[in-house]
Amino acid sequence: MIERKLKVHLEGHWNEGKVLIVLGPRQVGKTTLLEYLCSQTGDYLLLNGDDPIVRQTLENIGEVQLKQLIGKYQTVFIDEAQRIPNIGLTLKIIHDRIKNIRVVVSGSSALELSSNINEPLTGRKWEYHLYPISWQELSQHIGFLGVKQQFEIRLIYGMYPEIINRLGDEEAVLKQLASSYLYKDLLNYNGIRKPEILSKLLIALALQVGSEVSYNELAQLLRIDRATVEQYIGLLEQAYVIFRLNPLSRNVRNEISSSRKIYFYDNGIRNALIGNFNPLALRNDTGALWENFLISERLKANHYNNSTTKAYFWRTHAQQEIDYIEERGGQMYAYEFKWNPKAKNKFPNSFVEAYQPVEKQLIIPDNFEDFLR
Known part of the structure; x- marks a missing residue:
């Protein structure tokens, strides 16, 4: 298994008592990563939201039935949770009413999941995203x-x-x-x-x-x-x-x-x-x-990296442009991407003057790996 960067973040919050939520595209390894982490802490209950029986069971389930379902397990992993109606309220019941239970959730769509969990789980969750394998x-x-x-x-x-x-x-x-x-x-x-x-x-x-x-x-x-x-x-x-x-x-x-x-x-x-x-x-x-x-x-x-960076591109009606810009720590960082290692690029003076201080960098195949760390 390829070691995922997100693993360290999840392990850091594993025993804090909050619901751990991992969102991201299908087939990027969410289930593999979370099943591995769950297995490290003993037996766990896996509930797959793609299974119609699981969806029917968890929809509008009450506290008593949840306690019966969970039984002796201390870890519950709900996979593809976006398929389960009212999943936010179900997670809230588990978190609030069933003590000493670790709850882990995955979802491949923010369509229903985010709207269903944000309000019920306010202050009760850690939420992360998992993407396709990164270059690092x-x-x-x-x-x-x-x-x-x-x-x-x-x-x-x-x-x-x-x-x-x-x-x-x-x-x-x-x-x-x-x-x-x-x-x-x-x-x-x-x-x-x-x-x-x-x-x-x-x-x-x-x-x-x-x-x-x-x-x-x-x-x-x-x-x-x-x-x-x-x-x-x-x-x-x-x-x-x-x-x-x-x-x-x-x-x-x-x-x-x-x-x-x-x-x-x-x-x-x-x-x-x-x-x-x-x-x-x-x-x-x-x-x-x-x-x-x-x-x-x-x-x-x-x-x-838990960065709070804001990302943009820049262009004027006069066709001046910069491929990619980040704003962090009150400073602008401007990047131009060129496939040809011999390419030269001049950052428009109008941008540099308007957004000082600006750090500029040309990213080519010879130096891109530092950009991705």
Whole structure:
């Protein structure tokens, strides 16, 4: 098993008496990690929310029935909890009324889960996210030389655990992951009125990675209204398929403030959606893959490091731009991503003057690993 960065954080809160919640995409290893941690403390009760009998049993269950169900177990692991109606109230009963019980929860969708648990579990939970394997996790697992040898493979096939562990079968596994299984929870959500639009929207977004996304243009392309595009993108975010990067706009008069960029949590999923697994030498989107890889990996690193960083991109109507910006500790950090090691980049003076002090860095294949720590 690849050692996960999140393991240390979970172990640190393991015996504090609060509900431990791990959210993230399907198939990134949430169940594997939590089952391992549970097994280290003895026998545990596993309740899988994908099982209809489990869902029926836990829906509107009372304190007496919960005590009977849990019995002698001191650890309860509820997997895919977003599938269980009223799960927040059930967790509150266990936490408040059944003493000396450790409760661990996983969820692959924030659609129902967040709304159902936030209020009932106020002050009663620790919540974390688990993502596909990070570059640092992979590096620690197979070593410096190993990740160097897999560099191009990871840019094309991504970082899902099953992809890493099944060299040679990447395309078949990714095609399965990128099918409706990836957004299974969305298809069960009653807010999706046109499920056939999801695949078309994802393909359109995959082709625009690294570029600004216009909801109006997407609406015209898909022949749906703008509000539906915005709603579906929000739902895809909550299902951990994509995430948005918003523009920084505070000081410069002609800064773009209404656009956004959309990235995928994993390069392999993005490439599976457009059916392109060609090597980098035969691609015209290497720069987009490089940018998506760096920003998604930086997101993982910041989360596992408990960073409070705010992230943006920057662009003006005069076409001046910066790929990625972080704000932390009252200072701006500006990054430009270039695949060509010989590339030179000049950070726009208008940005530097408006947001001083600014630390600037060009990220290329020769120095990217420090950026992902």
